[in-house]
Amino acid sequence: MAAAENAPSAGEYILHHLTFLSNKTPHGIVDFSVINLDSVFFAVLLAAAFGGSFYLAARTATAGVPGKFQNFVELVVEFVDNQVKDTFHGSSKVIAPLALTIFCWVFLFNAMDLLPVDLLPALAHGAGIEHLKVVPTTDLNVTFGMSLTVFILIIYYSIKMKGLGGFIRELTLQPFTSKNVAVQAILVPINLLLELVTLFARPVSLALRLFGNLYAGEMIFLLLALLTLSSGFGGLATVGGWLGLIAQGVLGLAWAIFHILVITLQAFIFMVLTVVYLAMANEHH
């Protein structure tokens, strides 16, 4: 917590926590000259953590008796592999590794939420960095970055499996069909509209679901932190300060424990939906 003297107001505190470490202040909704350095840093760091540890496990993997870490990695790999096999019946070298990457990476992103909300920002502050958002999945750019990549893969697989004509037919000739050519011609724009909404809803919902859940989770932690914000260490001299501390501890613990579920579940949902979407793109209707 910040010291009691010159303590920020609740609004300032939360706004401070919701501000990215950027190269410059963004203007407007879309500004491609801005980059969120904290999101990129943690994304790359966690990518390295996942890639590095799994690469290490893969390099030392034996068909004999596996070590403890190899066991863990195999557990994750087998879990993802089963999920993919249940949903995706085609043959693709990309989808299973993609699912593993999504699950582990998003899980690590989300798990950053379990670190005390002020820990890394306070350390960064000590190092002279003003703002630091620790959880990359509370950045829309990160979640959209992933979901748009998945979207590109959906389009790629749709065209690869059905051909461009097949893909367009799928977008225009269903769900409403008619044997009468004139009626069908009228139905085409309606179908196209419906199918395009369905198509574009996929990346949007993927990104927003993950972002919303983690953003809300982080917000709760921030709100709980407000309980001791104004009092600081000086609050320990008063009964109210102690009550606030206990309340923050108990509620924070409860929310963190519940959040373990959210973290895992959101990573899992992102993975499964990606596989489902790609499976649908891979199938003929």
Place this chain on the structure above:
Amino acid sequence: MNINLTLIVQMLVFIILIWFTMKFVWPIILGAMEERSKKIAQGLAAAEQGEQALAQARERAEAIVREARDRASQIIDNAQHRANDLVEQAKGTASTEGQRLVAAAQQQIELEASRARESLRREVAQIAVQAASKLLQREIDPKAHADLISKLATQI
């Protein structure tokens, strides 16, 4: 909250990470797992085969033991038969030998008896001739009366 360059960077990092996982993580770990499951399957198959082989070997061993036991009892039977035969044969030889010995002894006895009888007869004949010559007070020519004497000897 705005959309910015982070989106593009995140996509790039994501794609690179997918590529990395696809290239260096997934196939290697899955390969190791598949190889292990293959090994385990082979091991189980080998164990089953071994068990079958053991059962077969046990059966064969039992058959061999049974055959050996049969042959042994056959050999014992044969030996007993042979022993009985030998005893019978020996008994046969012994009794014929005994009979032969008895017969020979009897022959000997008869021969001795007839010889003794002969010599006794001759002595009696001589004694009779001497007695008769004494009675007659004169010498009887034994040659002249040989006929008579041998007749007497046979009558005794």
